[in-house]
Amino acid sequence: MSLCTREDIAKLDADDPLKGFRNQFELPPGLVYLDGNSLGCLPKSTPDRLATVIREEWGRDLIRSWNTADWINAPRRVGAKIARLIGAAADEVVTVDSTSINVFKALNACLQLSGDRKVLLSERGNFPTDVYMMQGLSMLSGGRIETRLVDGEDVVAALDEDTAALLLTHVHYKTGRMRDMAAITKHAHDKGVPVIWDLSHSAGAVPVNLNGANADFAVGCGYKYLNGGPGAPAFLFAATRHQEKVFPILSGWLGHAAPFEFDDAYRPAAGIDRFQCGTPGILGTAALEAGLDVMLQAEMPALRRKSSALGDLFLRLMDERCGEFGFTPACPEDAEERGSQVSFSHEHGYAIMQAIIARGVIGDFRAPDILRFGFAPLYNSYDDVWQAVETIRAVMVERAWDDPAFARRAAVT
Numbered sequence: 001m002s003l004c005t006r007e008d009i010a011k012l013d014a015d016d017p018l019k020g021f022r023n024q025f026e027l028p029p030g031l032v033y034l035d036g037n038s039l040g041c042l043p044k045s046t047p048d049r050l051a052t053v054i055r056e057e058w059g060r061d062l063i064r065s066w067n068t069a070d071w072i073n074a075p076r077r078v079g080a081k082i083a084r085l086i087g088a089a090a091d092e093v094v095t096v097d098s099t100s101i102n103v104f105k106a107l108n109a110c111l112q113l114s115g116d117r118k119v120l121l122s123e124r125g126n127f128p129t130d131v132y133m134m135q136g137l138s139m140l141s142g143g144r145i146e147t148r149l150v151d152g153e154d155v156v157a158a159l160d161e162d163t164a165a166l167l168l169t170h171v172h173y174k175t176g177r178m179r180d181m182a183a184i185t186k187h188a189h190d191k192g193v194p195v196i197w198d199l200s201h202s203a204g205a206v207p208v209n210l211n212g213a214n215a216d217f218a219v220g221c222g223y224k225y226l227n228g229g230p231g232a233p234a235f236l237f238a239a240t241r242h243q244e245k246v247f248p249i250l251s252g253w254l255g256h257a258a259p260f261e262f263d264d265a266y267r268p269a270a271g272i273d274r275f276q277c278g279t280p281g282i283l284g285t286a287a288l289e290a291g292l293d294v295m296l297q298a299e300m301p302a303l304r305r306k307s308s309a310l311g312d313l314f315l316r317l318m319d320e321r322c323g324e325f326g327f328t329p330a331c332p333e334d335a336e337e338r339g340s341q342v343s344f345s346h347e348h349g350y351a352i353m354q355a356i357i358a359r360g361v362i363g364d365f366r367a368p369d370i371l372r373f374g375f376a377p378l379y380n381s382y383d384d385v386w387q388a389v390e391t392i393r394a395v396m397v398e399r400a401w402d403d404p405a406f407a408r409r410a411a412v413t
């Protein structure tokens, strides 16, 4: 069966059980947005929610809102909503700080659990911030702690009695390859190694079962598939069995057992609260909660089915419609092994991406040569995929990418 007409695509959209969600997002007319894995779209409910928080809670009730609007528990409350998407208990997740900072906290927690082991292990080509945070911690330790990077397929073999922590991204940001969380966690535990899973490209995008995998720690972003807005708070998961064993490295006052006793001595709070640090950003947390409230109306299996189908369709149309233009899939072709994105390498990847963005199809480019397209099954349609591939085809046929304006690199790609 070949799905080559736009009418066939229209039928897929008409039969889509999630189609009603698209209308809950602000989607600029004429734009095909396949970058929800970098910055999710704005839910229509978010501006009103923020207006209430700003005008009433902040503007009118002022400082009282820490109690009356329960601002103080927002990180716990919103964390509990994220917990439902990642197979965690409500009191194992908190929204706090950025993913980078939470990586640092989780690495340090693992070091405390790992006695005198001294190697922080990750894969080459992991998302840079994760590795940079490892390098910073090595520096802080005065050289006692080492950062070790191996090729992705060698990670399990590299686990040994010196390994203090394994840090992996569950769905790789470039290739979209999804790791077997349960199997890798088991291998690591067999060697006595706690694992940190970075769920930045997983939370809200693919089914995740942290407790089913016996995971130790996890972190992830609020502004990608969770639609929390630019710079939204990130989240941190710590398995219940570890929470009380860890003295938080970033021992800020809001992770204290009794912050309002203003004691000179730090005493960590019970449970997940000790992973909080300073005063949470209430506006950002409110926007993240609005995004989660939309997502939690959908069932994850339905999201997964649709995102797999969108990816399969993209790969297939690229093969059928753009096969002669030199694109090589850089993601697994089997949807089971893939997160909610596809990617392709092409020697003119940057310029091609700029040319299609100029025509209203937004994906992104990741050096050195990857074009990446993310699927947010709540608001992306099968027709988005059709339009994206037709736009790529037109840009290739017309050589529209071959324009100096599209070769100039912007600060953010």
Ligand SMILES: *Cc1c(COP(=O)(O)O)cnc(C)c1O
Pocket (backbone or CB within 6 Å): 098, 099, 100, 101, 127, 129, 130, 169, 173, 198, 200, 201, 221, 234
């Ligand atoms: C996007 C992303 C981050 C981003 O970290 P920030 O601290 O929010 O800038 C971290 N890790 C991975 C794997 C990501 O994809």
